Amino acid sequence: MDxxxxxxxxxxxxxxxxxxxxxxxxxxxxxxxxxxxxxxxxIKVKANFINNANSLSVCFPVPIEDNEHRILEYKILWREGExxxxxxxxxxxxxxxxxxYNKGDKEGCSIYxxxxxxxxxxxWAHSNPEKFLNPQKYTxxxxxxxxxxxxxxxxxxREITDKISTWIFLNLRYSDIDEMKNAEWLxxxxxxxxxxxxxxxIAFCRYFEIPCRYVLGFAxxxxxxxxxxxxxxxxxxxxxxxxxxxxxxxxxVDATHIPISRLEEKQVSRYFKEVNIEIxxxxxxxxxxxxxxxxxxxxxxxxxxxxxxxxxx
Numbered sequence: 001m002d003x004x005x006x007x008x009x010x011x012x013x014x015x016x017x018x019x020x021x022x023x024x025x026x027x028x029x030x031x032x033x034x035x036x037x038x039x040x041x042x043i044k045v046k047a048n049f050i051n052n053a054n055s056l057s058v059c060f061p062v063p064i065e066d067n068e069h070r071i072l073e074y075k076i077l078w079r080e081g082e083x084x085x086x087x088x089x090x091x092x093x094x095x096x097x098x099x100x101y102n103k104g105d106k107e108g109c110s111i112y113x114x115x116x117x118x119x120x121x122x123x124w125a126h127s128n129p130e131k132f133l134n135p136q137k138y139t140x141x142x143x144x145x146x147x148x149x150x151x152x153x154x155x156x157x158r159e160i161t162d163k164i165s166t167w168i169f170l171n172l173r174y175s176d177i178d179e180m181k182n183a184e185w186l187x188x189x190x191x192x193x194x195x196x197x198x199x200x201x202i203a204f205c206r207y208f209e210i211p212c213r214y215v216l217g218f219a220x221x222x223x224x225x226x227x228x229x230x231x232x233x234x235x236x237x238x239x240x241x242x243x244x245x246x247x248x249x250x251x252x253v254d255a256t257h258i259p260i261s262r263l264e265e266k267q268v269s270r271y272f273k274e275v276n277i278e279i280x281x282x283x284x285x286x287x288x289x290x291x292x293x294x295x296x297x298x299x300x301x302x303x304x305x306x307x308x309x310x311x312x313x
Contacts (some may be wrong), residue, residue: 007235017062031220031247037255037300039115046108046305047097058095058304059274061216062088062262063113068120069259076298083297090270091261112297117255122239127264129211129233129240131283138182138284139203145187149207157210161232161243162250164204168197169248180288194228197245199284207231213240213263214287220256224310229253231262258310 041063047056065071068138076086076093086109087094095109135141141149150162175191182202187195198214205212211233219227229249231240242253261267268286272279280286 003223005061016291025279030251031254032258034255035119037117039113039117039224039256039258039310040313041113041115041224041258041308041310043093043111043113044108044307044309045093045095047095047109048303048305054099056097056304057274058097059092059178059271060306061091061267061271062093062111063115063217064091064259065261066123066125066259068118068123070116072114072116074111075099076125077110077112091264091267092270092274094274118260119252119255119257121252122234122237122241123231123262123265125240125262127262131265132211132213132233133206133209135203135206138180138288139206140182141187141203141207142184145184146207148187149204152204152208156236157208157232157234158241158251160210161201161205161206161241165202165248168200168204168245172197172200174246175229194244194246198228198230201230201243201245208244210235214261215242215259215282216263216287217257217259217262218308218310219244219247219258220254220310220312222258224256224258224308226308227257229257256312269313 010269043062045058047058050073062074063069063071073202074088076088078086086096088111093111109299152160152167153162161249171190174187174190174193176193178192181189181196183200186192186200192200201215202212213231214231215231216228217229218224219229221227229242229244229247231242233239234241240310242249242250242257244253244257247253263283263286269279
């Protein structure tokens with residue numbers, strides 16, 4: 001190798017390391033120091049009735065309570081200050097819309113949450129981690145991709161997930177694709193949004209026998225938006241550890257993250273019972289149905305609109 005080529009190689013290696021450090025520092029920096037937050041979250045639901053539909057049941061996840069996330073209060077407001085007897089059970093809002101409740105612009109229901117959030121580094125949960133281990137429809141990998149993953153081998157799950165998350169962050173380009181994509185497509189095309197970053201991370205982790213699951217919710221980047229991150233299971237310490245792949249937050253997520261579903265078995269069973277469809281064995285399919293909630297509406301002549309607003313207080 002001549003001097004020129006050697007110099008260029010050294011410069012490229014150095015530039016790559018600097019770029020990696022700069023990227024890790026900049027992305028997510030706005031929120032990574034937010035360790036505690038009071039948040040007001042408003043979920044507004046409208047049931048739009050068409051033709052002869054007279055009623056419609058709506059069931060969807062609401063903020064989860066755990067050691068780091070508390071619901072200080074909530075209220076369900078149904079049309080001009082009238083409180084309606086709807087239920088929040090098993091982490092789900094269960095709303096029963098009747099056509100005669102809805103009057104023009106006043107149709108719909110709003111649920112106001114006053115939340116106290118803290119940044120979290122781990123979650124202890126009863127859920128069986130083995131259910132989040134097997135590859136499914138969206139997390140299946142080809143033999144060629146598995147060979148590529150040999151570079152991520154390490155002594156423990158934290159070292160492996162650290163390497164995987166860095167590779168995904170540096171190699172995927174953010175793109176607002178409004179549909180589910182499987183891990184093979186994402187690995188080949190290297191574009192996607194927070195859902196896709198999480199899908200690829202989950203697929204890679206499961207290859208290494210590391211249980212990993214989606215977390216659905218909201219997070220503040222500019223304004224509060226629907227967001228997806230992951231939690232992998234640290235077998236050494238029997239804890240679920242969060243990772244936000246698109247914001248490059250490793251082994252923690254900041255206090256603006258509001259989880260609404262970790263796909264726990266009880267919640268999933270209740271969700272599918274309320275929408276009256278069969279519980280699939282594929283957890284990726286469960287994720288898809290909950291994340292795109294209007295798919296659960298079985299009436300052809302009615303549909304539901306759900307909008308969310310959040311602010312720091």
